[in-house]
Amino acid sequence: MDETAIYVYGIGRDLPAEAVAGVRGVAGAPVRALEAEGLTAVVSPVSLAEFGEDALRRNLEHLDWLEATARAHHAVVDAVAERGVIVPLGLATVYRNEDRARAALRERREEFARALARITGRTEWGVKIYADLAETAPRERKPAPADARPGTAYLRRRSAQRHDEEETRREILTLAGDVDDELCAIAATRRLHRPQDPQLSGERGWMILNAAYLVDDERAEDFRTAVARLAGTRPELRLQLTGPWAPYSFAAEEEAWTER
């Protein structure tokens, strides 16, 4: 490989030696643990030809590259999270060398320690709620008056349609809010993501809620049961549970959270 740098996936503590054994990172590079300040950075070497500033800037613009890198990043975080506690870092956190990476650990030691404390013994679960509004609210459209100009007729038609849809939406929002309330009661906290573009998610329907819940491990079963129950009792909604995730959504400091 040409000139290399150090890619940091996340920060753990007291990671067992086997936590990174055999794990492959971006570009298939072997992952290892870098100790400093009682913390463990999970790292792998990367080529500056790929992760140098200019290259990175360029590469990030290609969805294929981004996808491969994001998946590789996630695979490492996920594998380590399975065997220990890891605070995930953002994608493409790269240092010139190990010393620089260690220096970063020192510098942010307390923040990492707090994050580790926050997520230890807890797991992130994702819940998305969809409603297929087009199916739940088929309303007839009144024909526009004959004399109406096309634009006016169009607006009129849309206005009537929207009024009907509005009620359906409100009902569905209330239902979804109830689901969120019940899940929040089980979770330690929750954090909201933006709704996803169906093109990326591959999902149909209207995404009403895209939330991540940080759940104590001993309540994980309760949480999953609750999701299943809520899904069963609210046919208007489609719930999708994902996880377990490494606690990505709860890694950042408290002020960045959306507390209820």
Added chain:
Amino acid sequence: MTDPMERGLTGYGYGRQPAPTRRPESANLADILERVLDKGIVIAGDIQVNLLDIELLTIKLRLVIASVDRAKEMGIDWWEHDPTLSSAAHREEIAAENRRLRERLAALEGEDEEERAEPELGRRDRRAVDRAARDEDEYDDHDRAYDHDDDYEEEPEPRGRRSPRRPPGEDDRG
């Protein structure tokens, strides 16, 4: 789409089979991107590429472009109260990048289209609601060049991935 749900969920936490080379490929790309891009602790690396700064935004915007307007239309705007999602800086940046990104995205969409078949799922459903979100703006945004012909009822098929018809910075209006 299979997600980790289907794997062993027994016990607690990571109740999956420990397999060093296991790769969670089944996880949805959107789910992964929103986590590795938006979340996770951000520390300054030596390689200074601000993820919010450049075209990576195109990816973030991909996640939100179509859905934000629609969601707002529905009265959903929780992300606007989320400091990490709606910092002034972020919004300004989106606004500034707005036009350029639309073009950029259109170009990217073109590239991607050739490489992979996009699931058609969702396009129709979405369109129905999507239009509702768009209609209003169409009347006060005359000057904006919308993509082709998918503004109204009829849509020529087939089209692959849809280009962003909406300027991504709409969420900086509120």
